[in-house]
Amino acid sequence: xxxxxxSQPEMSVQEAETVTLSCTYDTSESDYYLFWYKQPPSRQMIxxxxxxxxxxxxxxxxxxxxxFQKAAKSFSLKISDSQLGDAAMYFCAYRxxxxxxxxxxxxxxxxxx
Amino acid sequence: EPEVTQTPSHQVTQMGQExxxxxxxxxxxxxxxWYRQILGQKVEFLVSFxxxxxSEKSEIFDDQFSVERPDGSNFTLKIRSTKLEDSAMYFCASSxxxxQTNTEAFFGQGTRLTVV
Numbered sequence: 001x002x003x004x005x006x007s008q009p010e011m012s013v014q015e016a017e018t019v020t021l022s023c024t025y026d027t028s029e030s031d032y033y034l035f036w037y038k039q040p041p042s043r044q045m046i047x048x049x050x051x052x053x054x055x056x057x058x059x060x061x062x063x064x065x066x067x068f069q070k071a072a073k074s075f076s077l078k079i080s081d082s083q084l085g086d087a088a089m090y091f092c093a094y095r096x097x098x099x100x101x102x103x104x105x106x107x108x109x110x111x112x113x
Numbered sequence: 114e115p116e117v118t119q120t121p122s123h124q125v126t127q128m129g130q131e132x133x134x135x136x137x138x139x140x141x142x143x144x145x146x147w148y149r150q151i152l153g154q155k156v157e158f159l160v161s162f163x164x165x166x167x168s169e170k171s172e173i174f175d176d177q178f179s180v181e182r183p184d185g186s187n188f189t190l191k192i193r194s195t196k197l198e199d200s201a202m203y204f205c206a207s208s209x210x211x212x213q214t215n216t217e218a219f220f221g222q223g224t225r226l227t228v229v
Contacts, residue, residue, distance in 0.1 A: 033217070035217065037220075042222075043150070043202050043223055043225075044220070044222045044223060045156070045204060045206075045220040045223075047217055047219075050217055091155070091156060093156075095217075095218070099161070099169070100146060100158040100161055100169060101146075101148070101156075101158065101206075101218055102158070103155050103156040103157075104155065105154075105155045106155055
């Protein structure tokens, strides 16, 4: 069974600093996709970044980047130059083509000014 | 930019009543999903729908739940007899068929269901 584990229930970061959120997953598939979703207080699910498992290069989107370690089944999210608007719940998720998303339990990120 | 639209944004219903949550997926998408998130908990998969039939469903998706694509644009989730524990945020999502682009599911803004 596919599982996604986020071991940090809550993280804090000072504004303008860098924070890394951890995620590990378990799968027997070789071709899959990984995602980080942000959920602000409005509870809408917003895609932050995605990574295709067949790509060795780590994905980046502006201040957001990932550290994808396929052998270790690890997929961490780094947020650089943290802003107050980054405060939210962050979910790591896994997906095989055409199939459902499997989510982790989430990490609450607090940003201090 | 195309988006997934859900209505209503908030639904309050009495226990035992039937409720229908509505979604309009992105027009050229072929995969449709419902997810549920109880307050403070993780997002859970309920059901996926492809080619006018359920392709996968979770243990949560019991006989009280059903999905339908009645008119080629709407995608609905029906709960026949609501329970208090059905109170949650319900998300609809869709994705397209092209393997090159079918890497992500697009989420609606959610419907908050409150059963009293």
